[in-house]
Amino acid sequence: MYDDSSARIAAGLREWIAAASPGARLPSTRVLVAQYGASPVTVQKALRTLAAQGMVETRPGVGTFARTVRVARPNDYGWQTAALGSPQQRMPQLSTALRSVPNDVIALHSGYPDRELLPERLVRTAFARSARGEAAVSRPPSAGLPELQAWFAAELGAAAPVGVAPPAPSDVVVFPGTQSGLSTVFRALVGAGRPLLVESPTYWGAILAAAQTGVRLVPVPSGPHGPDPAELARAFELTGARAFYAQPHFANPTGAQWTPGLADRVLDLVRRHGAFLVEDDWAHDFGLVSDPVPLAARDDGGHVVYLRSLTKSVSPAVRIGGVVARGPARTRILADAQAEAMYVSGILQAVAVDVVTQPAWRTHLRSVRQQLTARRDLLAGALAEHAPTARLDTVPQGGLNLWLRLPDATDLPRLVRDCEDAGVVVAAGTEWFPAEPTGPHLRLNYAGPNPGAFPEGARVIGEALARQLPSRPASA
Template identity: 40%
Template sequence: MQERSSVGELVKQLRRELDRYSPGGKLPSSRALVERFRVSPVTVSRALAQLAAEGLVVTRPGAGAFRAQPRATAAPAGDTSWQELALSADGALDLVPRTVDASGVTVSLAAPQPGVIEFNGGYLHPSLQPERAMAAALSRAGRRPGAWGRPPLDGLQELREWFARSIGGPGGAVTAGVLITAGGQSALTTALRALAPPGAPVLVESPTYPGMLAIARASGLRPVPVPVDADGVKPALLADAFRATGARVFVCQPLFQNPTGAVLAPDRRAAVLRIAREAGAFVVEDDFVRRLVHEDAGPLPPPLAADDADGVVVHVGSLTKATSPSFRVSALAARGPVLERLRAIQVVDTFFVPRPLQEAAVELVGSPAWPRHLRALSAELKTRRDVMTTALRRDLPELALPHIPSGGYHLWLRLPDGADESALTAAALRAGVAITPGRPYFSAEPPAAHVRLSFAAVGGTAEITEGVRRLRTACDEVL
């Protein structure tokens, strides 16, 4: 019997026998299952991983497999059918219908079932987070005079100065143009609401971050794709898109672009700024992973905002990716009259970022632990990237890896022609590994099927190797 069919038969048999065990009850050991069903240890491991992915069992390293607790049954609901009419009655009045679709975001936010390897995560694994440094910073922050009072609406002066120095620009740091915001997603939402009215087109890289596409669509904007290659967005196509659409906003990630990992080439940086200026448009620069540079990267280019004297760039920088998903501190930076509109929307939406969190950010980035953390993170991300790249080339050569980034936390792979990325995503989950399909990264029809694999959300290099092995099983099933 082939390995794949053996796994399927064992899964069926174990599924039938689960009622023998109470919730939380321990299943027979892997050795016992090997002897009883006369299968290999690999078959047992894969069968348990599939049951874990289905939420039927929980695997605990060193302890074994246990029947999962039953999911709570929802109480009978009232009749909410009236909401369908209420939520759609005004749709005819919208120039561009607003669609609130969080699926492209939740795929990297939702924690997978126990036993499933997380290649779809968008944040650092706890082992990579500076937990002790953050805890110490928060403790010190809580003792600062006035730490629990109301902060300045623009944010703490110390924190704004720190972000301003990291951005740089003509004339040095311009603290007056920096607003502290509650994470990069909040900053992007404020920027798009400030710069484009409902119904307007907004130019976006293709592919690009699904969370930004969701913001645009929820605001009634119309994302228009501009293709990128290994050197970032293509200036000629960007100019064509501005002329064709009359757009006044272009959203880009010049450094380690999500998902391709591309860095905007030096000769294209000036071209992007010039093209936007000639179009009378803003460039929203999402500089989200500047602090996730790999150890082998050369000198990083400065933010686009550092080369902008005319107020073209609205810059978004964040601490979240390099710390923790709950450390939601970021900054918006801009020049000129647009700053007042950004400030007004920021205040209306959120009032201000909680002062204790801002104080903790000041303590963290000013401590000796911060540069130590960044150095250790840089080395570990390179190691993980190399382990994943090696495993993919060895075990999955049919998945094309056109670019290996020197920063960020993921790889972008093209599937063979005709491949079904949804089927592969589902098969991967059955095999015990969660991956991110490529479709949500495109605002229009994608040129090919892709998947994105994160190497930062897992526990270590052993999990990366095992995850690629499980992905091989999924590819054998559907490709």
């Protein structure tokens, strides 16, 4: 009676192959049928299994042979060292904010809002509509879909005071996210080797874009309420810089928001020095008390180049940003954008404009404002209770983050490791400094998943800090 299990035959042949010389011919099917008391069909099934595993090869009309076993060896790419040479710029590592983590950890590190804070229904509906329209099969204009250009211009123009000409739709260039826009603006308006003034600390993506384009960063100290105008003026005079990158509203990472008086002084400075202010309005949709008023709305002389992102507020899958610039600056920016990417996906632009022009978009933003306020207060309160040695210099009125100042003696890398070992992922503040950090910080995101775990996350941070405090001598 034939045994119909091919697994037993395959196992026996593996032992035979292990003892045989590479390239040895296996016994014929007739011999194997007799040896294992199996049918020819079962023997062939076992041989097919071994062939799929790369252990044997069959040569029609000749027989089946054991494959030559290749010994694994490490890949050698040493030749590329000479071919590539030394890098012209040392690129910073990608931020912790982009790191993916398992669902069972408390994630306070991310740079993006949790999915429940996104207009998911609006996005899905917009994708379905856009897939049926012209955007799915046609090439959009290089500067962007006219209706999306018009929306960016109208949003900024609505905040323009009386007497200031609002931007025109043709002043807008659409990008696949403002990170791409930053690289283009730095390259087109500053240039490799030239100085760019930046707040310190500042957005890590701006530091990355500067490294990519070869721009030389000049840090200007910036605190809970923005940069010191005197320090900014001194930096302009010492460096001859012609551009200043800043986040006047809900700065990433500090959460700082400029007062109207500071905004006026900065605008006066850039005008007096014949310079550009590159205004990154990254968190425009995340004002907790009110919508911010961009500085660009108060300038029609072409000094302010304005960036606004929809990626975080609409969806990470819809990487869309707008850059508003006037005059020759806009011409240079568009020329660089065309050389870099030719145009932005029409279907993504169509989805973005569909979402933000729906009546439900404003309703969604009001709901997000309430949720973010509750999350911010929950995390700030938990830190005050469980990590009293850390300090929040400002409770932000918008954005997604808290900027936590730690005691001077904190061993920051050890603290980050200890927190992660306890299931809490945090972002070290060093990533947001364009030069040496002025002290140990953590940037904590209050828009991440599972806000109910924020108190536990704060407790872990507090305990990790407490383990680093110098022990107090026992009382007599």
